[in-house]
Amino acid sequence: AALKDGLRSQVSAALKEGRVTPTELCQRCLALIKSTKFLNAYITVAEETALKQAEEAEERYKRGQPLGILDGVPIAVKDNFNTAGIETTCASNMLKGYISPYNATVVQKLLDQGAVLLGKTNLDEFAMGSGSTDGIFGPVRNPWSYSKQYKEKSVPKSHSEDEESDWVITGGSSGGSAAAVSSFTCFAALGSDTGGSTRNPAAHCGVVGLKPTYGLISRHGLIPLVNSMDVPGILTRCVDDAAVLLGSLAGHDPKDSTTIQDDFKPFELPNLTDVSKLSIGIPKEYRAPGLSSEILALWSKAADLFKNAGAKVVEVSLPHTRYSIVCYHVLCTAEVASNMARFDGLEYGHRSDMKESTESMYSATRREGFNDVVRGRILSGNYFLLKQNYEKYFVKAQKVRRLIANDFVKVFRSGVDVLLTPTTLSDAAPYTEFIQEDNRTRSAQDDILTQAANMAGLPAINVPTALSERGLPVGLQFIGRSFQEKQLLTVAKWFEKQVQFPMIQLEEVKRHDSGVFQHQKSSFS
Amino acid sequence: QKVSVEVLDHLEHLALVDFRDAEGLERLQKAIQFADQLHEVNTDGVEPMDSVLEDRWCLYLREDDVTEGNCTKELLENAREKVEEYFVAPPGNIPLPKLEERETFLGS
Numbered sequence: 001a002a003l004k005d006g007l008r009s010q011v012s013a014a015l016k017e018g019r020v021t022p023t024e025l026c027q028r029c030l031a032l033i034k035s036t037k038f039l040n041a042y043i044t045v046a047e048e049t050a051l052k053q054a055e056e057a058e059e060r061y062k063r064g065q066p067l068g069i070l071d072g073v074p075i076a077v078k079d080n081f082n083t084a085g086i087e088t089t090c091a092s093n094m095l096k097g098y099i100s101p102y103n104a105t106v107v108q109k110l111l112d113q114g115a116v117l118l119g120k121t122n123l124d125e126f127a128m129g130s131g132s133t134d135g136i137f138g139p140v141r142n143p144w145s146y147s148k149q150y151k152e153k154s155v156p157k158s159h160s161e162d163e164e165s166d167w168v169i170t171g172g173s174s175g176g177s178a179a180a181v182s183s184f185t186c187f188a189a190l191g192s193d194t195g196g197s198t199r200n201p202a203a204h205c206g207v208v209g210l211k212p213t214y215g216l217i218s219r220h221g222l223i224p225l226v227n228s229m230d231v232p233g234i235l236t237r238c239v240d241d242a243a244v245l246l247g248s249l250a251g252h253d254p255k256d257s258t259t260i261q262d263d264f265k266p267f268e269l270p271n272l273t274d275v276s277k278l279s280i281g282i283p284k285e286y287r288a289p290g291l292s293s294e295i296l297a298l299w300s301k302a303a304d305l306f307k308n309a310g311a312k313v314v315e316v317s318l319p320h321t322r323y324s325i326v327c328y329h330v331l332c333t334a335e336v337a338s339n340m341a342r343f344d345g346l347e348y349g350h351r352s353d354m355k356e357s358t359e360s361m362y363s364a365t366r367r368e369g370f371n372d373v374v375r376g377r378i379l380s381g382n383y384f385l386l387k388q389n390y391e392k393y394f395v396k397a398q399k400v401r402r403l404i405a406n407d408f409v410k411v412f413r414s415g416v417d418v419l420l421t422p423t424t425l426s427d428a429a430p431y432t433e434f435i436q437e438d439n440r441t442r443s444a445q446d447d448i449l450t451q452a453a454n455m456a457g458l459p460a461i462n463v464p465t466a467l468s469e470r471g472l473p474v475g476l477q478f479i480g481r482s483f484q485e486k487q488l489l490t491v492a493k494w495f496e497k498q499v500q501f502p503m504i505q506l507e508e509v510k511r512h513d514s515g516v517f518q519h520q521k522s523s524f525s
Numbered sequence: 526q527k528v529s530v531e532v533l534d535h536l537e538h539l540a541l542v543d544f545r546d547a548e549g550l551e552r553l554q555k556a557i558q559f560a561d562q563l564h565e566v567n568t569d570g571v572e573p574m575d576s577v578l579e580d581r582w583c584l585y586l587r588e589d590d591v592t593e594g595n596c597t598k599e600l601l602e603n604a605r606e607k608v609e610e611y612f613v614a615p616p617g618n619i620p621l622p623k624l625e626e627r628e629t630f631l632g633s
Contacts, residue, residue: 098603099603101600214577214578228575228576228577254587258576258578260578260581261585320566323563326559326563327563329559329560330560337539337540345605346604346612347603347604347612348604349603351605351606354615356615356619357615357619357620357621358614358616359617359619359620359621360619360621360622361614363537363542363543364543366541366542366543375542375544376544376549376552376553376556378540378542378544379540379544379549380552380553380556380557382539382540383528383532383536383553383557386532386535392564393560395573396563396564396566396568397560397563398573399566399568399572400563401573401574402573403568440555440556455577456577457577482577
């Protein structure tokens, strides 16, 4: 079905008109979560509190006083956001059993609008990784592994081999959130994005993944990785929904001094019909080594789509693109070394039994609590921050960062409105293949197309575009100007309408059949 | 350019992750090697960038008013070892053993 106006008000209208109640919606989502448990998308399912929230929402609908579009709508949150009274683990032994005493600002905002928090989703440990495979609760499975579309294209293995070993990764690190949205267990999910952690899994799971401009959405309560690059990410099934979520979350937070003070006005996306005034930039350096020919072709096709519709499509250059990953490597490890220092076992989280001295307790606690990836990054980060290395590595990386950011400034100043690039190098890899390379190598490979937007703080969005030859989702990325989310999303929405990305055909979802799940493209009015 | 034992000990003192074994060292070496690519870039006359929001002056000081607090109970709940309103730590001022004093392997 095409994205017609009539379909856009599915859930919101259905709730207002009483065709479905928040409790029913919540129960269906919870049931679907149970039957898709094999995806391992959720770490914690907050069944009791969710149902309570749903009941409260129901009361408000009965009185004709819903709080807004999100009232009664089930959502999921990545497990690196603090959620009061609910375990927040970051998929790490360091925080296993840690019950947050407060809500992250974005979580609070969602709850204040009546959203129903279904649970916390799985991720790579402390959001370090690009597969959602390196957390203590195990890897997340891409729902598309079980789709009719993928199974049809799979070469049947010999009967002795477990069909299960075919499954593909979600990408990461917000893989749980992407899988949750992709498998219809929630209507939207929060992720985080430091190097591509929202857009990467969005591309592999066939959902919309929005990385907002740095400074637009509060990071208070998001357990930090890289303070100068982290942003909360939004995962939804369509661009309109992303705009709704953005509207509920953006704005200055006195508790996060890195949020800008300008007033944010939530917006509805216009239905763009005339793209002749649009200028789309195609950065040639994004034709990265390792980019699959399939995605290259798709990218080209997308550029033609804009051209044929009358838009101006120009090749541009972002000359420092290839240093982005190295720059990120240094800045990320440096900031991680600093941010992870708070985990010492004294105030919260895991504490070792070692009692010989404070330092040996810290050391043992952190060895026991962190996986090798995290410890490796902390060690490297400390190296780059040593007095003798500070100028050579850390400050140098900061200078290179400016060069990367300036590349974008120059391009946007030349009249380009939005950049169009691939999001990932290929479709999702099978898990068995993915784990053959170590985390750092994978991250370096996979972040190449998404990372620079974090360097420059720019908004970027993955829009599911087509299925690959293997029947798996492939997405394309749009990068916009700072704080111009409305323009970015408007273009993304136009593109989404043109490509008509197919809906995932999952057995489990069919069994829980409901008109709301099957036919909705946009959940919110 | 190999990382010396002294540097490794110093790093452990700072990082406190107990990663001075062969694997930790190898990871570190690879990370340094990877980072060395930065030196290919000419950054003459370029100022380091702390924040992408540097033009917006958004880092501000607010009024020094107490707006929240009084949450001792909540904060103590997550601590494993406490006495009254204190977090309890093992004795301090005891240095970590140097690498040579441990039985772990060290490459050349």
